[in-house]
Amino acid sequence: MAWLDRELGNDEMVELERHIGACSECRSRLESYKQASATFDAYCDAVLSAKTQRKRLPRWVPVLTTAAAAAITATLVLVLLRARVEPPALPPPAQVQARPSAMVLENVPAPTPAPSKTMHRPWATTPGSPRRTANWQPTERAIEISIPAESVFPPGAVPQGVNFLADLSIAADGSAEQIRLRPRLMEVPRRQP
Amino acid sequence: MSGDSLPLALPLSRLATGACEVTDLYRELREPLLRYLVCLGLSRDEAQDVVQDAFLSLHRHLASGGSRENIRGWVFRVAHNQARNRQGSYHRRFGEPLDLEIDARLDETTPERVVLEKEKLRRLGGAITLLSESERECLLLRAGGLRYREISEVLGMATSTVGDTIERAIRKLAEKCNV
Numbered sequence: 001m002a003w004l005d006r007e008l009g010n011d012e013m014v015e016l017e018r019h020i021g022a023c024s025e026c027r028s029r030l031e032s033y034k035q036a037s038a039t040f041d042a043y044c045d046a047v048l049s050a051k052t053q054r055k056r057l058p059r060w061v062p063v064l065t066t067a068a069a070a071a072i073t074a075t076l077v078l079v080l081l082r083a084r085v086e087p088p089a090l091p092p093p094a095q096v097q098a099r100p101s102a103m104v105l106e107n108v109p110a111p112t113p114a115p116s117k118t119m120h121r122p123w124a125t126t127p128g129s130p131r132r133t134a135n136w137q138p139t140e141r142a143i144e145i146s147i148p149a150e151s152v153f154p155p156g157a158v159p160q161g162v163n164f165l166a167d168l169s170i171a172a173d174g175s176a177e178q179i180r181l182r183p184r185l186m187e188v189p190r191r192q193p
Numbered sequence: 194m195s196g197d198s199l200p201l202a203l204p205l206s207r208l209a210t211g212a213c214e215v216t217d218l219y220r221e222l223r224e225p226l227l228r229y230l231v232c233l234g235l236s237r238d239e240a241q242d243v244v245q246d247a248f249l250s251l252h253r254h255l256a257s258g259g260s261r262e263n264i265r266g267w268v269f270r271v272a273h274n275q276a277r278n279r280q281g282s283y284h285r286r287f288g289e290p291l292d293l294e295i296d297a298r299l300d301e302t303t304p305e306r307v308v309l310e311k312e313k314l315r316r317l318g319g320a321i322t323l324l325s326e327s328e329r330e331c332l333l334l335r336a337g338g339l340r341y342r343e344i345s346e347v348l349g350m351a352t353s354t355v356g357d358t359i360e361r362a363i364r365k366l367a368e369k370c371n372v
Contacts, residue, residue: 002341002356005340033364033367036366037363043317043321044229051236052237
């Protein structure tokens with residue numbers, strides 16, 4: 001075998017080659033070894049080939065998988081868009097103010113609701129643009145909180161004819177990031193002399 | 194020094210040379226290594242993972258200035274050890290008979306030849322299960338193109354022992370299969 005694999009030195013190779021040329025028994029044995037070696041190599045190739053083919057899937061499997069993935073993605077996109085376009089209905093402001101705990105400045109009408117948009121797309125802002133805090137207007141009236149005027153101002157100092165609009169921005173973790181109170185003058189009916 | 198910079202322990206030229214050498218070795222040894230690992234009993238996916246890890250180790254070895262002597266044997270030894278870690282009983286799976294999927298490989302010849310080839314391979318598969326573990330490994334490494342000296346390094350045997358083991362294994366296969 002060492003001669004077959006050329007693992008011997010030059011002198012040994014030459015000497016053995018000369019012997020093989022003269023000895024029919026050694027030639028026959030050498031032929032047998034060659035065949036066994038070649039069959040072993042073929043067996044290894046067959047094992048590799050067989051294991052590779054076991055992993056091969058039918059042609060329709062990737063096609064069907066891709067189609068199913070596309071259908072699921074399209075369904076998800078449609079559902080998400082629908083949820084964004086149609087926000088859940090909110091109670092009108094009058095009802096909120098009619099609650100027992102909602103004691104705001106007396107005789108002050110509810111603030112005018114800001115115009116609402118049908119879609120909310122925070123990703124529409126370009127990266128690097130300044131955050132919209134200076135002239136920010138609420139787009140959706142999701143929550144309305146009324147704070148009693150007596151808890152904010154000292155007794156007797158409750159301003160008349162002024163309403164406050166609070167702009168509250170929520171951080172990504174749900175905490176209050178910024179709150180701004182904007183005073184708004186209201187029309188108060190003049191007393192008759 | 195700013196926090197963004199990383200200290201380089203090696204000159205860039207050596208890194209580039211090592212990467213090029215690894216790429217060449219990958220092209221040369223990937224297929225034989227894959228075949229060796231699959232024949233040891235690993236699945237195709239496992240074998241591919243082991244090959245990847247082995248060449249990653251080779252890259253680190255060369256990049257850190259490791260020895261380049263007998264580098265083919267080094268890669269096979271790393272892969273061999275990883276295969277041993279993954280498959281404790283791989284030798285039992287190597288001798289499992291080939292099924293009809295082998296037809297796909299032999300479909301270019303005549304039906305009679307396919308039957309004969311299949312029969313020959315089946316007999317050889319049976320004979321392989323009778324070999325000892327070291328005989329099997331020596332034959333597999335030899336089929337992967339390694340020299341006796343490289344095989345001896347992978348398996349931790351003397352070179353002369355490798356020669357004797359291969360000769361004994363081939364003689365057994367020739368006798369059992371009558372090829």
